[in-house]
Amino acid sequence: MSTLFVDKALLPDGWARNVRLVMGQNGRIADVSAGAERQAGDEYQSSRILLPAPANLHSHSFQRAMAGMTENHGPASIAGSDDFWTWRTLMYAFLDHLTPGDIEAIAALTFMEMLEAGFATVGEFHYVHHQPGGVAYDNIAETSERIAAAASQTGIGLTLLPVLYTYGAVNEQPLKGGQQRFGCDLERFSKLMDAERRIVAGLPEDTVLGMAPHSLRAVSPRLMREAAGLWSSGPVHIHAAEQVREVEDVVEWLGARPVEWLLDNADIDERWCFIHATHMTPDETRRMAESGAVAGLCPMTESNLGDGIFEGERFLAAKGLFGIGSDSNIRISLHEELRTLEYSQRLQDRRRVVLADSGKSAGRTLYETALSGGARAMGRDSGALAPGLYADLVAIDASHLSLAGLKDDQVLDGWIFAGDQNIVRDVWSAGRHMVRAGRHIRRDAIEARYRTVMAGLLQRL
Ligand code: ZN
Numbered sequence: 001m002s003t004l005f006v007d008k009a010l011l012p013d014g015w016a017r018n019v020r021l022v023m024g025q026n027g028r029i030a031d032v033s034a035g036a037e038r039q040a041g042d043e044y045q046s047s048r049i050l051l052p053a054p055a056n057l058h059s060h061s062f063q064r065a066m067a068g069m070t071e072n073h074g075p076a077s078i079a080g081s082d083d084f085w086t087w088r089t090l091m092y093a094f095l096d097h098l099t100p101g102d103i104e105a106i107a108a109l110t111f112m113e114m115l116e117a118g119f120a121t122v123g124e125f126h127y128v129h130h131q132p133g134g135v136a137y138d139n140i141a142e143t144s145e146r147i148a149a150a151a152s153q154t155g156i157g158l159t160l161l162p163v164l165y166t167y168g169a170v171n172e173q174p175l176k177g178g179q180q181r182f183g184c185d186l187e188r189f190s191k192l193m194d195a196e197r198r199i200v201a202g203l204p205e206d207t208v209l210g211m212a213p214h215s216l217r218a219v220s221p222r223l224m225r226e227a228a229g230l231w232s233s234g235p236v237h238i239h240a241a242e243q244v245r246e247v248e249d250v251v252e253w254l255g256a257r258p259v260e261w262l263l264d265n266a267d268i269d270e271r272w273c274f275i276h277a278t279h280m281t282p283d284e285t286r287r288m289a290e291s292g293a294v295a296g297l298c299p300m301t302e303s304n305l306g307d308g309i310f311e312g313e314r315f316l317a318a319k320g321l322f323g324i325g326s327d328s329n330i331r332i333s334l335h336e337e338l339r340t341l342e343y344s345q346r347l348q349d350r351r352r353v354v355l356a357d358s359g360k361s362a363g364r365t366l367y368e369t370a371l372s373g374g375a376r377a378m379g380r381d382s383g384a385l386a387p388g389l390y391a392d393l394v395a396i397d398a399s400h401l402s403l404a405g406l407k408d409d410q411v412l413d414g415w416i417f418a419g420d421q422n423i424v425r426d427v428w429s430a431g432r433h434m435v436r437a438g439r440h441i442r443r444d445a446i447e448a449r450y451r452t453v454m455a456g457l458l459q460r461l
Helices: 061-066 084-095 100-117 142-154 177-182 186-201 221-231 244-254 258-265 282-291 299-304 312-317 334-349 362-378 409-418 443-460
Strands: 002-011 014-023 029-033 048-052 055-059 121-126 157-164 236-240 272-276 294-297 321-324 393-397 424-429 432-436
Touching (some): 055 100, 061 100, 084 177, 100 121, 157 221, 282 312, 321 334, 321 362
Parallel strands (some): 002 048
Antiparallel strands (some): 002 014, 424 432
């Protein structure tokens, strides 16, 4: 047991003062009391505001190492400009050089940065399963073990989402080039899932195993039906409607838009998370909200890749739930993801404060929605400071200049719209106190290894 005492915290029924929070040995919150007295042995830091720490629901951690390498105006894709598809070609080329050791070191840096940003847990959408060319490693789950090792080293909560990726494009096209590292038919994938279960059994009890049919490009309707038994429990994530060309290809092939097709054919419910869901008709938006599936929004990656803008207002009006992810990890920042999400809506609609109801704070609405959506998408008991839930906590600096003069909900508005990274001071994931005074407790070792790996990788690129 350990006990935290803070001057202020955001509890399920609102802001509270003098809050005492007891964490059990199992990583869960044992008790929370407001208006409490500080007791001997309580861990107390002055000028801290305690919040539930959200999940980062969508990450491809290896892509963190490409950040800054793909911002030259490159050659046009077949659509005629430098776009998502040209970026994807560069990403595949990068993959030809990654070893399992590289994958682990990069993931460790990425997960560490997520914790330092205020995220307590990550949904790793993991598809680099095999060697370049597609031959399996001796251990079929070699790279998943590396992801698990990075999670253990950093202490981040992990929802591992092994990806089923079978085809290179719509209409069951064969895998090409860099895609071969992802490739699994059903038999290979079922072996991989058996190995994933063993890996997760060896990790802390807050670890969750889900699965991810990559997209309707990479997993056909026939395969989705055949593989359905492999995902009878746990979260299911799928990329959907990120790109206009992808929507057009699916319409041509299946006679329905991707989100529409999934809602009509795949028993969509609260276990599902549609990553991106950028291009939806009003009808798809309403139906998706009603299905209970979480929209996995990745605003900074979607901006970086020129994907488009999510139908935020319509989705929230239909009581849809979203969470946020850092996806390509071009930048890892909890508050900037939320800021970018709201600003994209303002730019699109030419209005202010789009994603909050009248009289409500944008920051509080964005933050609390991301908490609920993230917890649901991770299949994780978290998302609030309440007994029984995992102690996923972030303590922010109430004395930070960006928060001067702000109170209650304005603190979240100040952090999200005006603040910077050093507002985050301490972070716990399922009670593991991994970030102290703004710095991950293993930062030096993780950073040094990453630098060594990058030096080697650059020589091979
Ligand atoms: Zn993605």
